[in-house]
Amino acid sequence: MAAPDVRVATWNVNSIRARADRVVDWLQRADVDVLAMQETKCSDAQFPAMTFLGAGYEVMHCGHNQWNGVAIASRVGFEDVQTGFEGQPSWSGGKDGHTVEARALAATCGGVRVWSLYVPNGRAVDDPHYRYKLEWLAALRDDAQSWLRRDPESQIALAGDWNIAPLDEDVWNMDLFRGSTHVTEPERAAFRAIETSFTDVVRPFAPGPGTYTYWDYTQLRFPRREGMRIDFILASPALARRVVHAEIVRDERKGGKDRIGPPSDHAPVLVDIGGGDEAGRRVEPTAGADADNAT
């Protein structure tokens, strides 16, 4: 029996309370089944769950305060919800001491094990946060590889804001970024270490250069098309074989009078998982020409 088709997306929403209407509006327009969110920037009690429920999505959230916060919305069910991963490093730079931050949440939805991941930013190469970032990625690699050893056929999506631009072409001006976080060799090596067992299933459908998922709010970066590719969906081998389509939905980075408030500084990224037989999900043509840079 073929597995069900499922459309899985990831989106750094930059505050879910400021963006819930916009996010749910997109979920419905884009026909998304499962959405991994990052930077919800709220506690569990503050999460606007009713907005999602009203549209037919259940939500699981992990948030402690105004920082970080990860969530998963699903209209294809929830199983085996897990907060954090085994060995997830804690952060001791905050004023409340040693805490395991709200940066990882997993659930099995529609047969796919979806991880919503918010990799630490790193801030600066000489900042303790940078070391924390590398330790965090190494611990994730260890745990993720153990899941595959346990079941090589497991259907796992590592989705989120990785805060790494793996290739030079993933930033708009490498000369400007060289030596800064997101592009250093240790960060890229940490990403590649995870890519030895999980595959970026979006890049083949949305190749660069000039294809980004994040644009800084300042300096007119978005209309100037000066961004970074730092949001990724990495799939386990068995899941990667089922991917029939993927895209970065740049349109959702736009503002405009028809939208509800300012956009996130990230665009959503989605993949279509086919049923595992020859008849995959019918793929809608990508929305028309993207000459419009409207903010």
Added chain:
DNA sequence: ATGGTTGCACAGCAA
């Protein structure tokens, strides 16, 4: 004009 933008705790950080 040495900035430029968001969001949160509405003040100064974090991104």
